[in-house]
Amino acid sequence: MYYSYIDSPIGQLLLSGERDTLTGLYFSTGSKARGADPQWERYDEPFRAVKKQLDEYFAGRRKVFELDLNPAGTPFQLQVLGALQRIPYGEVCAYRDIAERIGKPKAVRAVGAANGSNPIALIIPCHRVIGSNGSLTGFGGGLDTKRYLLDLEARHSGLFAQA
Numbered sequence: 001m002y003y004s005y006i007d008s009p010i011g012q013l014l015l016s017g018e019r020d021t022l023t024g025l026y027f028s029t030g031s032k033a034r035g036a037d038p039q040w041e042r043y044d045e046p047f048r049a050v051k052k053q054l055d056e057y058f059a060g061r062r063k064v065f066e067l068d069l070n071p072a073g074t075p076f077q078l079q080v081l082g083a084l085q086r087i088p089y090g091e092v093c094a095y096r097d098i099a100e101r102i103g104k105p106k107a108v109r110a111v112g113a114a115n116g117s118n119p120i121a122l123i124i125p126c127h128r129v130i131g132s133n134g135s136l137t138g139f140g141g142g143l144d145t146k147r148y149l150l151d152l153e154a155r156h157s158g159l160f161a162q163a
Contacts, residue, residue, distance in 0.1 A: 002016070002041050003015060004043065004046075009058050010148055011141075013025055013027065014026040014034065016037075017047065017050075017070075019046055020046065021068040022067055022068065022069050022123065023069075023070050023071065024119045025050075027142070027145065030139065032141065053066070063157070064089065067123065071119045072119055073117065076107075080098060080102060083098045083101045084128070085124055091128065092150065094131060095109075095111045095137075096132050099111045116138065118140075127141075127145075127146045128153075
């Protein structure tokens with residue numbers, strides 16, 4: 001497993017992966033902050049495309065990531081992560097909406113837990129999920145980071161932030 005870091009407007013981000021696939025994107029602050037595993041090897045080259053696309057995203061020039069992703073998770077978690085990837089740039093939805101989209105309308109709490117365990121934050125856009133009352137809810141990178149990302153997307157999508 002390789003890792004690299006990228007500086008961003010929301011702080012330093014940790015990238016992890018295997019050759020051509022991204023397996024992790026982690027924040028340096030917030031409840032889900034983490035550092036590199038001691039067994040990982042620092043190697044920046046495999047993350048060149050990820051860094052370029054993240055730079056474009058933060059500059060407002062990229063709305064869709066085109067990367068090979070390999071998130072770890074249970075079949076249910078992977079189903080939720082797939083649904084998250086279908087939330088359009090600049091839009092938000094509630095946990096309830098995700099539960100309904102995956103055909104498990106009563107699994108709202110489980111969807112929240114799966115969303116919270118997203119190993120490729122930002123690229124798999126868990127920040128686009130809000131409470132059913134429109135409020136910002138927990139986010140591994142912190143609520144200030146979530147607000148920043150939603151505002152960034154709202155500015156560049158022509159939509160106004162809904163949360």
